[in-house]
Amino acid sequence: MSYTIFEDGHISSPHGFRATGVSCGLKDGSRARDLALIYSLHPCKVAAMFTTSVTRAAPVYLSQAILSRNREAIRAVMINSGHANAGTGQAGLTDAVECAKLVADELEIQRDAVMLMSTGIIGVPLPMPKIRDGIRRAVSELDSGGGRRAAVAILTTDTKPKERVYRVQLGEGHRVTLAGMAKGTRMIHPRLATMLCMITTDLAIDQHLLAQSLSHSVGRSFNRLNLDGDCSPNDTVMILANGAAEGPPITDAGSRAFAAWQDALNQLCYELSQQIVRDASNGGKIIQVTVRGAPDEEYARKVCDVVARSSALRAACMRNTPDWGTLLAAIGSSEVELRPELLELRIGHVVLMLEGLPCAFDQAMALQLFTSPEIDFMIDMHLGPAEATVLTCTWAEE
Template identity: 40%
Template sequence: MSITILNEGNPTTPSGWRAATWDCAIKYQQRDDLALLVSDQPCSAAAIFTTNRVKAAPVRYDQDLMARNGGILQALVVNAGNANACTGSAGAAAALAMAQTSAQALGLALDHVFVMSTGTIGVPMPIERIVAGIEAAAKRLDQAHGFAAAQAIMTTDTRPKHAAVRVALPSGSTVSLGGMAKGAGMIHPNMATLLAVITSDAALSPAVLDAALRQAAELSFNSISIDGDTSTNDTLLVMANGMAGNQPIEQLDSPDGAAFLAGLTTLCQRLAHAVVRDGEGATRFITINVRGAQSYADAKLAAMTIAKSPLVKTALYGADPNWGRVLCAIGYSGAEVDPERVILDFGGMRVLEGGLPLPFDEAAATALLDVPQVLIEADLGLGEAAATVWTCDLTEGYIQINTEYRT
């Protein structure tokens, strides 16, 4: 098995995928804000949705869709600028209209079209302009438009998020996976306003694809946090059309299944990291490793509590080696902790051991934190379990973006 990362890859990198975009003037001026992504043949599909009980109309539509269509899709339509959330029956009708228009324009079954929306909550959808945009975009589908699709789904993002991987399966075939994501704020696990779409040309069943997606999401999109807020629209979708011609993967724990899962996890992590790096106002990408926990759940809980602490995040913005804030977060995380066994390292420099601070060079520690990529490590000293999460610092830029978001 080998995995090749294609940094300039995108959702149309795998075989049999085309995309198109259109400017529907939903919120933004002089930029495309609608994307179509279409496979040349039906796909196995799986999706994970927000756990927020306030769910946008497209999320509710898609959850019902995936419950009835047997995990088969062939197209996605997504708009940016309007979340179609808290929009009542009119919002539900708009989500359905997006699916119906796409199906008709593409000549597909209605239940093979997935719908996504992202943007401002509580604003009526300009559905007439969106319908017209879908009809226009459907006439210009092309494999070359994958990058444009990643651009069209952006909201407060400062850059498009896209990548692809090529996986050599142990059985001898090669499959590809491509993807795009959007999100810069309202990002926290389960999912995170985050939308992500993964495409593939691998052949595998919807059940195997669903199992792979859930494992990959746990180690990627569910291991990031920007601000601790879980959106109404969060959706992670994967579709695989089988056009690579590999022997269908029937078991995830088979050699080919393990290779596909590794490729999917790699791609999901690259997209998730891109979301964190583009966090609203962020200046630092922060990796938090927690080891020595009694269980993975405890390690993840401690790491994520550090990641979402405003006190930790503001200290790291200022490159302040304030170990007390990190230890405090571990202490209230709910994970099993013995303070006298905790070890903390900032950028490789040990600052605390046995629950007590060590004499360290403050200036040197500050220099280790005053970099674009920061590493925080904690050893709980209680077991063998470990977890890694990723976050960013909290700056004035985040406040400015979110005070002006609706205007």
């Protein structure tokens, strides 16, 4: 392992980053921080992944447009909570453009060097007078220790901030810092949903490799969450790399340095996604569904998703009832081609079905596993080499 946890780190811990979070009254009746700003003293390589919803929010549309023409010199990201600026039409896009313009002008940087994220209520226009005041104050309060304030400012229904920071050793004398913060509890579905993640690093890296590494990590972390099956118009995962750390840039995907970087980024995204699902469960249960032996990954993911969304299976888990028939029923409704005589089902280490037939198993142990706050289901189709894993959860009110 080439990385260690930086216990007191935050989003502005990498060299050359500044951040803050301020309150400008975007959350009705609350003085909570609701506008975050992250700024780099140096131009940043950027990579991002966005929601696949066809009803993209204005900040997603604008950030995608900026990314299409500037992937090498981003300087700032503004994130507001309380208002999603989604379902707001042309007026919402005009407001998003004004937000980016004001940030750029206040920081005295190029206008296409600012990215945006928003989260909150859909279909409500941004209160621009409050936003304008908040941006001005955020710019005046930027500092290298302001990352915690930023992590708090992006929260909506979350119960706590979600952060992780690593020191990453890429080679002898070559160490970088990797920091991430995220928000999200409900409306989280594969291919992203109401979930935001901001990542910063002082690594110097080729932009194409940065995008490649982010896609790889998101595919094995955030895109494996399916908490309630709903997809939001705002989701964004973004990484900024400003190259401020000492050491040579990463330009070769086959290098040891890139492998060490990928390992650390994978773990960072995984840790943040775990924090999201644990916050979302909040009194409920965490359920992991793994499908093995599938012909391809798409097949495995389809079965995972159907099982994760099964209301009957979720109810059995919440009632502490070892009714594994609900698992079999969910698999049968996935509409994939399968061979029932090959099917193998497990909960934890307990085999429930083998070669399509039910097995005698320890009922007390099965009950104990269904009663656990974390439940693992394994489905082996015995049809090929592919597999996939999806995390979901139940809630106390289900």
